[in-house]
Amino acid sequence: MSQPRRSPHDxxxxxxxxxxxxxxxxxxxxxxxxxxxxxxxxxxxxxxxxIRNLIQGFPSRYTSQxxxxxxxxxxxxxxxxxxxxxxxxxxxxxxIDTIMAWQHPDGGFGGGPGxxxxxxxxxxxxxxxxxxxxxxxxxxxxQIDREKMYEFFMSIKLSDGAFLVAHHAEVDVRGTYCLLxxxxxxxxxxxxxxxxxxxxxxxxxxxxxxxxxxSQPYFSPEPEGPPTLLDSxxxxxxxxxxxxxxxxxxxxxMLQPYLALQKPSLQRSSLNFKTLLRWxxxxxxxxxxxxxxxxxxxxxxxxxYSWWVGGCFALLSSLGIIGAHGRDDNxxxxxxxxxxxxxxxxxxxxxxxxxxxxxxxxxxxxPAGGLRDKPPKPADSYHTLYCLAGLSSAQHNxxxxxxxxxxxxxxxxxxPESMHERLRQACFSHSLSWTxxxxxxxxxxxxxxxxxxxxxxxxxxxxxxxxxxxxxxKQTIPSRPxxx
Amino acid sequence: xKIEIVVDPARPAPPASLVSRVAPAASAPAASDARxxxxxxxxxxxxxxxxxxxQYENVTPLAPIFYTDEYRDATxxxxxxxxxxxxxxxxLELTENVIRQNPGHYSAWQYRxxxxxxxxxxxxxxxxxxxxxxxxxxxxxxxxxxxxxLVQQTRNPGPELEFIANSLQVDxxxxxxxxxxxxILAYFNDDALWxxxxxxxxxxxxxxxxxxxxxxxxxxxxxxxxxRNGDEDxxxxxxxxxxxxxxxxxxxxxxxxxxxxxxxxxDHAKIPYSxxxxxxxxxxxxxxxxxxxxxxxxxxxxxPSKDSQLPCVAAVEFMADIHEAAGGGDLVKATELWKSLAxxxxxxxxxxxxxxxxxxxxxxxxxxx
Numbered sequence: 001m002s003q004p005r006r007s008p009h010d011x012x013x014x015x016x017x018x019x020x021x022x023x024x025x026x027x028x029x030x031x032x033x034x035x036x037x038x039x040x041x042x043x044x045x046x047x048x049x050x051i052r053n054l055i056q057g058f059p060s061r062y063t064s065q066x067x068x069x070x071x072x073x074x075x076x077x078x079x080x081x082x083x084x085x086x087x088x089x090x091x092x093x094x095x096i097d098t099i100m101a102w103q104h105p106d107g108g109f110g111g112g113p114g115x116x117x118x119x120x121x122x123x124x125x126x127x128x129x130x131x132x133x134x135x136x137x138x139x140x141x142x143q144i145d146r147e148k149m150y151e152f153f154m155s156i157k158l159s160d161g162a163f164l165v166a167h168h169a170e171v172d173v174r175g176t177y178c179l180l181x182x183x184x185x186x187x188x189x190x191x192x193x194x195x196x197x198x199x200x201x202x203x204x205x206x207x208x209x210x211x212x213x214x215s216q217p218y219f220s221p222e223p224e225g226p227p228t229l230l231d232s233x234x235x236x237x238x239x240x241x242x243x244x245x246x247x248x249x250x251x252x253x254m255l256q257p258y259l260a261l262q263k264p265s266l267q268r269s270s271l272n273f274k275t276l277l278r279w280x281x282x283x284x285x286x287x288x289x290x291x292x293x294x295x296x297x298x299x300x301x302x303x304x305y306s307w308w309v310g311g312c313f314a315l316l317s318s319l320g321i322i323g324a325h326g327r328d329d330n331x332x333x334x335x336x337x338x339x340x341x342x343x344x345x346x347x348x349x350x351x352x353x354x355x356x357x358x359x360x361x362x363x364x365x366x367p368a369g370g371l372r373d374k375p376p377k378p379a380d381s382y383h384t385l386y387c388l389a390g391l392s393s394a395q396h397n398x399x400x401x402x403x404x405x406x407x408x409x410x411x412x413x414x415x416p417e418s419m420h421e422r423l424r425q426a427c428f429s430h431s432l433s434w435t436x437x438x439x440x441x442x443x444x445x446x447x448x449x450x451x452x453x454x455x456x457x458x459x460x461x462x463x464x465x466x467x468x469x470x471x472x473x474k475q476t477i478p479s480r481p482x483x484x
Numbered sequence: 485x486k487i488e489i490v491v492d493p494a495r496p497a498p499p500a501s502l503v504s505r506v507a508p509a510a511s512a513p514a515a516s517d518a519r520x521x522x523x524x525x526x527x528x529x530x531x532x533x534x535x536x537x538x539q540y541e542n543v544t545p546l547a548p549i550f551y552t553d554e555y556r557d558a559t560x561x562x563x564x565x566x567x568x569x570x571x572x573x574x575x576l577e578l579t580e581n582v583i584r585q586n587p588g589h590y591s592a593w594q595y596r597x598x599x600x601x602x603x604x605x606x607x608x609x610x611x612x613x614x615x616x617x618x619x620x621x622x623x624x625x626x627x628x629x630x631x632x633x634l635v636q637q638t639r640n641p642g643p644e645l646e647f648i649a650n651s652l653q654v655d656x657x658x659x660x661x662x663x664x665x666x667x668i669l670a671y672f673n674d675d676a677l678w679x680x681x682x683x684x685x686x687x688x689x690x691x692x693x694x695x696x697x698x699x700x701x702x703x704x705x706x707x708x709x710x711x712r713n714g715d716e717d718x719x720x721x722x723x724x725x726x727x728x729x730x731x732x733x734x735x736x737x738x739x740x741x742x743x744x745x746x747x748x749x750x751d752h753a754k755i756p757y758s759x760x761x762x763x764x765x766x767x768x769x770x771x772x773x774x775x776x777x778x779x780x781x782x783x784x785x786x787x788p789s790k791d792s793q794l795p796c797v798a799a800v801e802f803m804a805d806i807h808e809a810a811g812g813g814d815l816v817k818a819t820e821l822w823k824s825l826a827x828x829x830x831x832x833x834x835x836x837x838x839x840x841x842x843x844x845x846x847x848x849x850x851x852x853x
Binding site (some may be wrong): 113284 | 486548562563567568629691699737745788830831832839
């Protein structure tokens with residue numbers, strides 16, 4: 001492989017180019033000899049890394065994550081799921097008991113026992129329960145206090161459609177995403193909960209196209225009654241960022257059924273998809289950066305953005321923005337493709353899926369197990385999951401299937417009458433219609449590098465998503481013609 | 485596939501009941517300064533009346549963290565306090581202790597704030613403490629949010645701008661620091677606060693013209709946060725910003741932040757990209773056009789600096805956008821430029837540039853039909 005070009009710095013060096021040059025020098029050493037022969041995925045080493053943390057515990061430097069215990073568990077369990085591994089029943093039960101110790105008596109989950117309820121650990125705890133939990137006594141699912149959790153959600157909702165992440169805490173679009181996923185999985189959606197949320201998401205989009213962490217509302221006082229929220233100014237606070245962009249776009253995707261049920265006059269405004277798409281593709285690093293993703297303009301590539309940015313493309317295509325990603329007819333495409341012919345013929349995505357796989361395999365794997373931001377950094381649970389989930393999204397073409405959605409809608413048990421019921425039915429079928437297009441997965445390197453596909457919005461496997469949603473919506477999900 | 489549990493001999497698993505009592509062999513408490521972190525609270529008589537609460541009761545947790553004794557002790561007392569609902573000066577001492585050991589402990593921050601309010605504590609002292617903690621833990625959400633809560637109470641945002649400026653010297657792209665600055669300006673929305681903001685952002689771009697956080701801040705100040713006295717002529721602001729960004733592009737043309745800013749200004753003001761053609765064209769060519777005598781300087785359209793690496797990808801993209809918007813015969817020119825990006829100058833985005841070609845043809849055939 002010929003040596004790729006260095007990023008141009010116009011003989012004008014600044015701190016940004018210093019860091020960039022340093023990173024490129026390191027990444028060059030990880031360049032594979034041939035682009036089609038990346039380092040193999042060290043699945044066993046990664047599993048050992050995760051198991052060591054799970055069973056033996058986390059070393060004391062993880063004390064900084066003491067308020068993120070649900071995350072540590074979710075990252076570990078979901079990494080297993082992406083690699084096709086499940087816990088044995090004893091450890092599953094231990095996991096459930098541990099998770100339930102985090103539930104706050106006033107609703108929601110905290111970062112650990114006795115910690116205050118917070119939207120982020122609530123998402124992590126509920127997703128972890130989707131993986132290991134079950135109905136019935138001791139199974140976790142039926143011990144979630146959904147009434148209190150809903151009260152908690154409403155108690156942190158603000159008049160501009162934003163949510164505090166916890167009482168007395170900050171507003172942040174990650175909170176919106178975590179709340180929406182939880183409410184989807186546990187059948188807690190109401191029009192009241194969602195009111196104003198789409199406008200808040202829109203206000204976080206920046207001039208670059210990506211999204212910021214939050215926005216600042218302005219109000220005009222009214223002589224009587226509450227002040228009116230102004231459309232403008234409503235500035236985003238902070239620049240376009242990969243993590244916030246994923247959370248915004250995934251939230252926007254989850255809001256589609258709600259928006260479709262609104263009066264047409266309220267449906268007019270939308271996101272600027274043109275600048276968003278441009279910004280997303282700009283986040284992919286060049287050949288010298290091994291095609292990894294960065295999280296902001298003029299910053300460095302980092303393995304975790306494989307998911308936060310790489311994962312956005314499936315969401316965009318579900319919104320009809322790019323390509324006819326999923327061909328919904330059941331054409332019998334051949335499932336055996338030769339390595340060399342495959343990429344260009346079938347893959348109609350707008351980013352370089354092969355290059356991202358190369359970054360993850362060659363640069364993001366720590367030789368001692370676990371995955372990482374970039375060499376020479378150590379591995380951690382967070383990067384392990386988001387590198388593996390990013391690898392999965394680079395390998396699989398998962399799309400929102402209208403055929404599948406029709407099947408699910410038809411099997412809904414009682415016809416929805418109220419707006420409330422229609423919303424639930426629509427969100428249920430929308431969430432469960434993600435389907436992998438057969439024969440289009442593209443694995444760089446050996447077949448052993450293959451990851452399971454994950455739900456592009458929730459980051460759970462389809463099996464886990466279906467299991468928990470069928471339970472909380474009291475529905476039977478029609479079986480899929482082909483297993484995902 | 486089920487997990488087979490393999491115990492790493494290098495890290496023997498302690499009996500479950502002892503898990504949280506195991507002191508780490510190698511890691512001595514690093515930050516045992518004089519502020520009471522050095523000795524376990526447990527041993528002090530003034531805490532004798534508090535019942536510490538173990539984290540896990542009746543549960544053997546999966547994936548436990550090996551805390552230091554000091555941390556375990558402090559958080560046990562913290563749980564005890566939360567349970568009893570006590571709000572007293574010693575709670576401030578305890579929460580500070582927890583926060584110093586783990587600044588991400590949001591519950592300790594939350595409880596500390598409630599206690600400060602309940603005790604009507606002097607908030608200037610608290611802000612001084614925060615000055616120290618914020619610099620130490622720049623990347624923690626909570627240190628910045630706590631400041632916000634305090635400043636909302638003191639309603640004295642003035643000193644904050646200097647504090648933020650100093651923090652940015654340590655970490656010039658810190659997301660929390662920049663959003664905090666934008667919040668201070670937007671929330672208090674006081675003309676005096678805004679008065680030096682453009683100078684500030686200019687000085688930040690002076691030290692690194694590629695700092696995207698600073699560019700975003702400039703956009704926030706110029707366009708997104710209302711109109712201040714003296715800024716009523718919006719066309720003049722747009723002209724000022726276009727002149728500013730052109731100069732910065734000339735210094736270092738391969739700077740995505742500056743090009744994104746240029747696009748942002750044009751989109752915001754709804755100015756067609758074609759109005760910038762004279763400026764952009766030289767940047768999109770493989771080398772500086774010959775025959776321009778150095779004494780002829782077009783102030784409106786500064787040329788790329790002599791050490792620039794041309795063509796600049798962002799300029800080629802920009803020219804293609806101009807040609808695409810013109811449509812008709814110019815689409816061929818746009819396609820040529822996109823092809824050069826796809827095959828030569830920006831190959832990692834090959835698929836995107838090919839998509840742009842396909843989309844432009846679709847529009848064309850749609851228009852023709």
